[in-house]
Structures are given as structure tokens and as C-alpha cells.
Amino acid sequence: xxxHLIVVAHPVEDSFTMSMTRAYLGELLRMGHDVRVHDLYRxxxxxxxxxxxxxxxxxxxxxxxxxxxAQEDVREAxxxxxxYPLWWMAMPAMxxxxxxxxxxxxxxxxxxPGGAQGLLSGRRAVVVTISGAxxxxxxxxxxxxxxxxxxxxxxxxxxxxxxxGHLHFxxxxxxxxPAAAANDLTRLRGFxxxxxASVPAA
Ligand SMILES: Cc1cc2nc3c(=O)[nH]c(=O)nc-3n(C[C@H](O)[C@H](O)[C@H](O)COP(=O)(O)O)c2cc1C
Numbered sequence: 001x002x003x004h005l006i007v008v009a010h011p012v013e014d015s016f017t018m019s020m021t022r023a024y025l026g027e028l029l030r031m032g033h034d035v036r037v038h039d040l041y042r043x044x045x046x047x048x049x050x051x052x053x054x055x056x057x058x059x060x061x062x063x064x065x066x067x068x069x070a071q072e073d074v075r076e077a078x079x080x081x082x083x084y085p086l087w088w089m090a091m092p093a094m095x096x097x098x099x100x101x102x103x104x105x106x107x108x109x110x111x112x113p114g115g116a117q118g119l120l121s122g123r124r125a126v127v128v129t130i131s132g133a134x135x136x137x138x139x140x141x142x143x144x145x146x147x148x149x150x151x152x153x154x155x156x157x158x159x160x161x162x163x164x165g166h167l168h169f170x171x172x173x174x175x176x177x178p179a180a181a182a183n184d185l186t187r188l189r190g191f192x193x194x195x196x197a198s199v200p201a202a
Contacts, residue, residue, distance in 0.1 A: 002196060004028050004035045005077035009084045009095035011041045016172045016181070017130050021083050023185050024128070027192040036073050040094045045070075047097020053104075063104070070102045074120065079196070080161065081126040085172075089138070089147050099155060108159040118160030125161035126195075127152055128169075128188070135170040167191055 006025060010017035021037070028035045038045070046066065053064060063071070074080060084095045091099075103109070109116045131138070138144035148166065156163050169184045 002033050002078040003076055004033050004196075005038065005073050005080045006035065007038045007040065007080065007082045007095070007098060009040045009092045009098070011094075013042075015085075016169070016176075016184075017083060017085050020128065020130070020169065020185070020188055023188055024081065024083065024192055027189050028196060031193070031197055033196065036077070038070065038073065038098075040098055045094065045098060047094050047101070049097065049100045053101065063107075064101075067101050067104070070098070071104075071107050074102065074107075074123075077123060079124045079126065079164075081128065082156075083128040084130075086129050086131040086147070089143050091151065103155070103159055116158060118158050121160035121162075123161050124164045125156045126164060126191075127156065127166040129166070130169045130172050132173045133170065135168055164195060165191060 006021060008017065008021045010021075012018065021039075025035055025037060040047070050064075053067075082091075082095065084091050090096070105111065106119075108120055109118055111117075135144065138147070152163055152166055167188065169188075171180065172184075
């Protein structure tokens with residue numbers, strides 16, 4: 001059994017993003033894993049990094065209760081999966097605010113003389129993103145590479161995670177054929193089974 005944390009940001013319960021999240025969660029539970037979900041909108045997570053958090057105390061952020069709880073769940077997880085739609089080729093402000101507040105200095109990274117040092121090593125991460133436009137259009141002009149550099153590498157790898165996958169689902173929207181949505185769900189479930197099924201129960 002592994003400890004999983006899923007962090008998801010989408011305001012609409014019956015969105016594609018939330019249905020993928022439920023499928024991901026269901027697959028993990030079926031395999032007997034311990035899963036915690038931080039559904040940021042439904043939790044009412046406050047994504048605004050306050051002046052107090054930034055300025056009070058020592059050079060390390062003052063930790064608020066909600067941040068302390070969120071950090072404890074990250075610390076305990078073997079695998080952290082983040083799921084969000086691409087809005088302006090980036091994570092929604094809700095997810096960005098979670099990163100700003102939870103992945104704070106002293107928790108996710110430390111500044112060393114040689115540069116920033118990730119503190120969350122020993123954990124794996126998965127990024128799941130969703131877009132309206134085709135992935136090929138992002139790859140052609142460099143938007144995909146830019147997004148991966150800033151999100152996969154600058155955030156998750158820099159914090160010390162081993163990023164074991166970035167699953168992207170494209171051309172998602174109201175005109176999406178049901179067969180395409182079903183295909184995406186199959187791909188997502190296959191990814192979860194392929195990566196997390198082979199570990200013997202603890
Ligand atoms: C504010 C906003 C910005 C968006 N920006 C992009 C974008 O930059 N590229 C893209 O392909 N889709 C963009 N979209 C479309 C969403 O990625 C897409 O509609 C969504 O992932 C569909 O899945 P959902 O049902 O989970 O919302 C944007 C949507 C919103 C609401």
C-alpha cells in the first residue's frame with residue numbers, strides 16, 4: 001500500500017477535470033492504496049499568500065493552520081498527483097496559490113549558497129493537465145515545452161520530487177465526442193494501474 005495525495009483545482013463538479021480525478025481516485029482505491037484528496041475549491045482553500053505569512057517570524061514563512069495541515073499531507077505522501085486544466089497555458093490561480101502557500105521556503109525548498117535546494121525528495125509526483133486546444137499546436141510553437149519547464153521542472157522537480165509522469169488530455173470541451181472522453185478515461189486508468197499496481201500490500 002502506498003500513501004497518495006491528490007490535489008485538484010477545478011470549480012465545477014461535473015467538469016472533465018473532476019471526472020478524471022474521480023477515475024484516478026477510484027483506481028487507486030481499488031488497488032488498496034491510502035488516498036487523501038485535496039479538492040481545493042470544495043475545501044474553500046484560501047489561495048492568497050498573505051503579508052503575514054511572508055513577513056512575520058524569521059525568514060521562513062509563518063505557517064497558518066490550513067498550510068500546516070496541507071504540508072503534513074504532502075510530507076506523509078509517497079506520491080503526490082496534481083490535476084488541473086490549463087488556463088492561459090498555466091495552472092488555475094487556485095492551484096498556483098496552493099503552491100505559493102504550501103510549497104513554502106523551509107518546507108519545499110531552501111536557499112543554499114549554490115541556489116535553491118528541493119526538500120521533498122524521496123517522493124514521486126504525477127501531473128495531469130487538460131486543455132481545450134490540441135497538444136500538437138502547443139508543441140509546434142514551444143508553448144508545451146515552456147509550460148513543462150515552468151511547471152514540471154521549476155516547481156515539482158525543483159522541490160525534489162521524482163516526476164514519474166505528466167499525462168495530458170487535449171481537445172476537451174463541449175464538442176468532445178463521447179468516444180474520445182472514454183478513450184481518455186481508459187488511458188488514465190491504464191496509467192494508474194501501470195504505475196501503482198505492482199507494489200505488494202504492506
Ligand atoms: C480561464 C480559462 C483559460 C483557458 N486557457 C486555455 C489555454 O490557454 N489553452 C487551452 O487549450 N485551453 C484553455 N482553456 C480551456 C480549458 O483548458 C478547457 O476548457 C478545459 O480543460 C475543459 O475541461 P473541463 O471540463 O475540466 O473544464 C481555458 C479555459 C478557461 C476557463
